Amino acid sequence: MAKRGYHHGNLRQALVEAALDLIGEKGPQGFTLSEAAKAAGVTPAAVYRHFAGREDLIAECAVQGYAIFADLMDYAFNDGKPSALAAFEAVGRAYLAFARRHPAHYMAMFESGISQNQTPELAAGAARANAVLERAANALSQHIPPDKRPPAAMFSAHIWAMSHGVVELFARGAPGARAPFPPEDLLESGIGIYLRGLGLLPPDR
CATH class of the missing domain: 1.10.357.10 (Tetracycline Repressor, domain 2)
Incomplete structure (x- = not known):
């Protein structure tokens, strides 16, 4: 899976796209929030500015x-x-x-x-x-x-x-x-x- 990265303040959508990649690869139950954050190029803590979990x-x-x-x-x-x-x-x-x-x-x-x-x-x-x-x-x-x-x-x-x-x-x-x-x-x-x-x-x- 290619790393998308986070650019220009669009973190929310970058996380969504990273999650969709992970869902396609591993299924909806097969990945963690930390993996989605890493794929988006941010720390796990940054995710919680946009999603509760x-x-x-x-x-x-x-x-x-x-x-x-x-x-x-x-x-x-x-x-x-x-x-x-x-x-x-x-x-x-x-x-x-x-x-x-x-x-x-x-x-x-x-x-x-x-x-x-x-x-x-x-x-x-x-x-x-x-x-x-x-x-x-x-x-x-x-x-x-x-x-x-x-x-x-x-x-x-x-x-x-x-x-x-x-x-x-x-x-x-x-x-x-x-x-x-x-x-x-x-x-x-x-x-x-x-x-x-x-x-x-x-x-x-």
Whole structure:
């Protein structure tokens, strides 16, 4: 891991970037605050001017991850898709793309054991990302009468869980194994089966 170093008063972000490097190399539980300080080129005592401890540092990594994550999903949802289903599927693919492109952020967000309520900023970031998926779910169910419509929060949470499972088992290479099909295809077919079961899509002919 290359030493980033601390320059021009940007210690907070230097520590975040050092922590992301360490998370990518060792996992979110595999490094100490002293190691993050050393990678950033400062003493451990300097870290406490910005973070109360290692969990707060990882939480900030997660906050920045959620900002990227929500932006990607929001773009996928709003990028001129021809149908609500196409937009919903695009959001799922954006989830996989984020996990591939930003694995250290992903681990800080979902594999660190840190509560989403660790900081107000983390809670707000997680809520924003979840809201994008709920909007996509709500748009997909508009053709169903309100009294028969499944709660958007419920089936968006199920799709989130399915996406997370595909990422963990097949998209990042650890701890899972290679899939017999591309992860995108696995997720798309799983979404289709699930949505048909809810009556949100017509059955295959």
